[in-house]
Amino acid sequence: MTTKDNAARISQIIQEHEAEIGSQWIAQLEALLVRGTNSAKEQLRSHCQQFLKAFANAVRGGELENIDHRSWDDVRDMLAEISSTRAKSGSTPSETATFVFSLKQPLFNQMTAGFAGDAEALGTASWTIGTLLDKLGLYTIEVFQKAKDQIIVRQQQELLELSTPVVKLWNGILALPLIGTLDSARTQVVMENILQKIVDTGAEIAIIDITGVPMVDTLVAQHLMKTIAAARLMGADCIISGIRPQIAQTIVHLGVNLEDVVTKATLADAFLVALQRTGASVTIAKN
Amino acid sequence: MNAATESAVKFDSVLLDWKGAFRLDRLSLPLRSDEDVVALRRHVRERAVGIGLSLVDQTKLITAASELARNTIKYGGGGGAHLDKLADGFRNGVGLVFVDDGPGIPDLDLALRDGYTTGGGLGLGLGGSKRLVDEFDIDTRPGEGTAIAVVKWKR
Amino acid sequence: MERIPILRMGDLLLVTIQVDMHDRLAMTLQDDLTERIVRDSAKGVLIDISALDLVDSFIGRMISNTAAMARVLDAQTVVVGMQPAVAITLVELGLTLHGVKTALNVEKGMALLGKNLN
Numbered sequence: 004m005t006t007k008d009n010a011a012r013i014s015q016i017i018q019e020h021e022a023e024i025g026s027q028w029i030a031q032l033e034a035l036l037v038r039g040t041n042s043a044k045e046q047l048r049s050h051c052q053q054f055l056k057a058f059a060n061a062v063r064g065g066e067l068e069n070i071d072h073r074s075w076d077d078v079r080d081m082l083a084e085i086s087s088t089r090a091k092s093g094s095t096p097s098e099t100a101t102f103v104f105s106l107k108q109p110l111f112n113q114m115t116a117g118f119a120g121d122a123e124a125l126g127t128a129s130w131t132i133g134t135l136l137d138k139l140g141l142y143t144i145e146v147f148q149k150a151k152d153q154i155i156v157r158q159q160q161e162l163l164e165l166s167t168p169v170v171k172l173w174n175g176i177l178a179l180p181l182i183g184t185l186d187s188a189r190t191q192v193v194m195e196n197i198l199q200k201i202v203d204t205g206a207e208i209a210i211i212d213i214t215g216v217p218m219v220d221t222l223v224a225q226h227l228m229k230t231i232a233a234a235r236l237m238g239a240d241c242i243i244s245g246i247r248p249q250i251a252q253t254i255v256h257l258g259v260n261l262e263d264v265v266t267k268a269t270l271a272d273a274f275l276v277a278l279q280r281t282g283a284s285v286t287i288a289k290n
Numbered sequence: 291m292n293a294a295t296e297s298a299v300k301f302d303s304v305l306l307d308w309k310g311a312f313r314l315d316r317l318s319l320p321l322r323s324d325e326d327v328v329a330l331r332r333h334v335r336e337r338a339v340g341i342g343l344s345l346v347d348q349t350k351l352i353t354a355a356s357e358l359a360r361n362t363i364k365y366g367g368g369g370g371a372h373l374d375k376l377a378d379g380f381r382n383g384v385g386l387v388f389v390d391d392g393p394g395i396p397d398l399d400l401a402l403r404d405g406y407t408t409g410g411g412l413g414l415g416l417g418g419s420k421r422l423v424d425e426f427d428i429d430t431r432p433g434e435g436t437a438i439a440v441v442k443w444k445r
Numbered sequence: 446m447e448r449i450p451i452l453r454m455g456d457l458l459l460v461t462i463q464v465d466m467h468d469r470l471a472m473t474l475q476d477d478l479t480e481r482i483v484r485d486s487a488k489g490v491l492i493d494i495s496a497l498d499l500v501d502s503f504i505g506r507m508i509s510n511t512a513a514m515a516r517v518l519d520a521q522t523v524v525v526g527m528q529p530a531v532a533i534t535l536v537e538l539g540l541t542l543h544g545v546k547t548a549l550n551v552e553k554g555m556a557l558l559g560k561n562l563n
Binding site: 194195198199201202205207232234236237238239 | 524525527528529532537542547
């Protein structure tokens with residue numbers, strides 16, 4: 004029996020007994036459901052029904068080995084969506100793969116009846132369907148993993164955003180406290196952020212406060228210098244504040260040229276300089 | 291472009307074969323006129339965006355390409371460029387090779403140092419472009435021509 | 446042949462560069478600006494590059510030269526709107542745009558010109 008014949012026959016069996024296969028499959032899955040709310044059961048039921056239809060369609064297409072073939076596009080799309088949703092809602096990858104694997108038993112049951120008397124054909128068909136469902140199950144795990152990876156990437160980006168808070172001190176004056184150890188890669192990202200914030204807020208002066216930076220090495224110092232140069236090209240300027248004694252020593256030791264950069268020990272001092280530069284001043288009212 | 295492609299064969303094949311990285315989708319463009327440089331920039335940007343380079347990395351790569359393309363025309367007497375998509379098993383990148391049949395660069399060390407210029411420019415030469423990319427290789431033969439290969443990897 | 450339009454506002458000239466210029470076009474702009482400064486007795490030139498996502502050494506040189514020529518003709522030049530990625534690249538390239546004043550946007554650029562003219 005050719006694959007095409009097999010496929011046609013299996014597809015027919017599925018279609019004729021869709022309801023029974025469906026209900027057996029759903030029964031198995033409901034038994035495994037940890038959170039058995041009604042809406043969860045409803046959703047499960049609908050997923051199963053949709054999947055079974057799509058599966059039957061795909062099988063009829065005749066391609067039973069390569070799930071990347073376009074006849075399996077709908078099935079893969081459906082699995083991808085189910086998988087992503089579950090990844091985001093906290094299911095484990097096994098739970099998601101089980102969705103597919105647990106279809107085997109009900110299917111085999113119907114196929115045994117359908118191929119009755121033709122042991123060889125049943126054997127081939129069982130093997131084919133078994134491997135097919137294995138592949139689909141593995142596919143769900145891959146998608147699940149990708150969805151999780153995306154969540155991690157997004158969280159990393161958020162963390163990076165958090166580590167470059169921007170404070171608008173006054174009209175045209177920004178303060179950017181840098182926090183934590185700066186490695187070369189992170190420094191580059193942080194510097195790009197600073198420049199973008201200068202553009203976004205139209206600030207002429209950016210005070211880069213490094214109180215929260217425990218250590219500065221040559222690369223970080225160079226990046227800082229480059230950022231200041233870039234800011235100047237754009238029409239803004241930077242003041243560095245929060246330079247602790249150790250960092251001051253390192254900077255001198257490294258031979259970094261800070262000649263035309265204003266540096267202040269505290270953010271407050273830097274703020275005063277920035278105010279003067281922008282033509283403002285602070286008066287203390289006498290009471 | 292044919293003359294340039296043929297002469298490219300003379301050059302160190304290691305340069306053109308990217309030291310073992312896979313190269314795909316080679317696009318070859320002529321570099322003879324001003325408009326060719328503009329077209330090259332457009333194609334390099336497409337490639338850069340295609341592999342997901344950050345905006346800053348895109349800008350650096352296209353700027354380097356612009357500089358090198360101009361060198362090819364101005365000092366190399368015209369030639370061509372190959373744009374490749376690279377994959378070395380860990381990361382994707384964009385590779386660019388600039389070739390010409392020109393006089394070659396007599397003192398490479400001098401040219402790579404900042405401040406070198408022959409054409410009354412700002413004295414940026416190749417040193418500046420080198421800083422904009424991740425890898426920079428040059429094979430130049432006086433009287434025969436020059437080939438420069440650069441790579442920008444997606445971080 | 447295409448030209449980049451130059452707007453006149455009082456004794457100010459305003460240029461907005463929005464296309465990927467080929468070298469010849471850049472040279473034409475330089476010539477046009479110089480000519481207009483004389484013809485319109487301009488005291489200030491504002492070059493808006495906020496739409497440019499690329500400034501290479503040729504364009505950089507064009508800007509520097511324009512500013513230098515303007516100065517000789519007693520006019521000030523301000524370049525506005527440089528994008529961060531462009532600024533970072535220029536710094537890496539080693540281009541300093543010496544003698545060119547910069548501002549974040551047209552408004553600030555005009556303020557800068559106004560301040561220096563009065």
